[in-house]
Amino acid sequence: AKDAGRNRYCVFEARMSAQSRDALLIDEALQQAIARKEFRLVYQPIVEARSRRLCKVEALLRWTNPALGFVPPDRFIPIAEESGQIVDIGAWVLQEAARQAHAWAGQAGAPGCISVNVSAAQLTDPDFMATVEDALMRSGAAASMLEVEMTERVLIEEADTVIRVIEALHARGLGSSLDDFGTGYSSLSYLTRFHLRTLKIDRAFVNGIEHDARNLALVRAIIAMGHSLGMQIVAEGVETEEQASLLADLGCEYLQGYLISRPLPPGELPGLTTTTEA
Numbered sequence: 414a415k416d417a418g419r420n421r422y423c424v425f426e427a428r429m430s431a432q433s434r435d436a437l438l439i440d441e442a443l444q445q446a447i448a449r450k451e452f453r454l455v456y457q458p459i460v461e462a463r464s465r466r467l468c469k470v471e472a473l474l475r476w477t478n479p480a481l482g483f484v485p486p487d488r489f490i491p492i493a494e495e496s497g498q499i500v501d502i503g504a505w506v507l508q509e510a511a512r513q514a515h516a517w518a519g520q521a522g523a524p525g526c527i528s529v530n531v532s533a534a535q536l537t538d539p540d541f542m543a544t545v546e547d548a549l550m551r552s553g554a555a556a557s558m559l560e561v562e563m564t565e566r567v568l569i570e571e572a573d574t575v576i577r578v579i580e581a582l583h584a585r586g587l588g589s590s591l592d593d594f595g596t597g598y599s600s601l602s603y604l605t606r607f608h609l610r611t612l613k614i615d616r617a618f619v620n621g622i623e624h625d626a627r628n629l630a631l632v633r634a635i636i637a638m639g640h641s642l643g644m645q646i647v648a649e650g651v652e653t654e655e656q657a658s659l660l661a662d663l664g665c666e667y668l669q670g671y672l673i674s675r676p677l678p679p680g681e682l683p684g685l686t687t688t689t690e691a
């Protein structure tokens with residue numbers, strides 16, 4: 414038993430060091446990733462729940478490095494957040510999304526808005542609004558074509574700063590949404606302090622609403638609460654027709670998920686005939 418325990422410990426140790434070695438490699442490779450043009454954005458459709466009309470898209474970051482290959486965002490973004498590199502990477506994302514928004518402006522079938530994920534370190538960076546302004550100015554995109562997605566965590570940890578940033582974004586004409594709702598630790602009453610426009614229900618709750626009465630009750634309650642705070646609701650991770658129709662019946666305004674579409678390169682969005690890559 415002692416031996417087994419020790420073996421397990423060695424395996425654990427080896428795994429740990431492989432993990433942190435990978436993290437170091439990723440951190441190092443990320444430093445050149447913008448300059449070497451290794452990032453791109455894909456866009457996942459967000460449709461109106463009843464008509465299935467394309468309203469918005471969410472920009473999702475993709476990274477392929479020559480040595481590391483494709484690295485998923487769940488792997489490299491926490492590392493970039495830890496090192497602070499996410500601030501520069503996030504600025505690139507805003508620039509690229511704004512450029513795409515401008516390219517889509519006025520095109521038939523194009524989404525009216527691009528939603529961009531923004532990390533806590535970006536939102537609390539004193540230069541954040543200047544970065545947004547710069548992206549708008551350089552691209553020529555209208556502010557109303559961009560929306561910022563943030564998670565509950567930053568609301569709690571940096572409440573006063575984030576309240577000001579949300580106000581500044583709205584004053585400038587951008588939208589705002591609360592991502593992954595339900596996975597954080599915000600109390601519902603806490604949410605009244607923030608005037609976010611959209612609430613995105615995390616896919617953990619959407620998943621299984623057709624089989625699990627408690628999940629369905631929870632989603633119904635989240636939608637009612639969001640509406641009572643004047644928010645519009647996006648359901649994330651919608652994978653089946655049954656989920657889509659239940660959500661529409663519950664009054665959820667928007668759907669996002671593999672049922673509707675996977676994230677796509679900009680030229681492959683349904684209804685768009687021309688590619689708009691720079």
Ligand code: C2E
Nearest residue numbers: 473474486487490506530531532650651652670671672676
């Ligand atoms: P998120 O913001 O919650 O994005 C939704 C994730 O769920 C995406 O994963 C998307 O591909 C995936 N997804 C969409 N529909 C479905 C579905 O029906 N079923 C399932 N199982 N999954 C679905 P992705 O692209 O791998 O991104 C993972 C996370 O990485 C994002 O979660 C977000 O937190 C972060 N991320 C991605 N791009 C950026 C970025 O530009 N900046 C920052 N700060 N974070 C980003």
Ligand code: CA
Nearest residue numbers: 471530562592
């Ligand atoms: Ca998101």
Ligand code: CA
Nearest residue numbers: 592593613649
């Ligand atoms: Ca989400």
Ligand code: CA
Nearest residue numbers: 564592593615
């Ligand atoms: Ca997430």
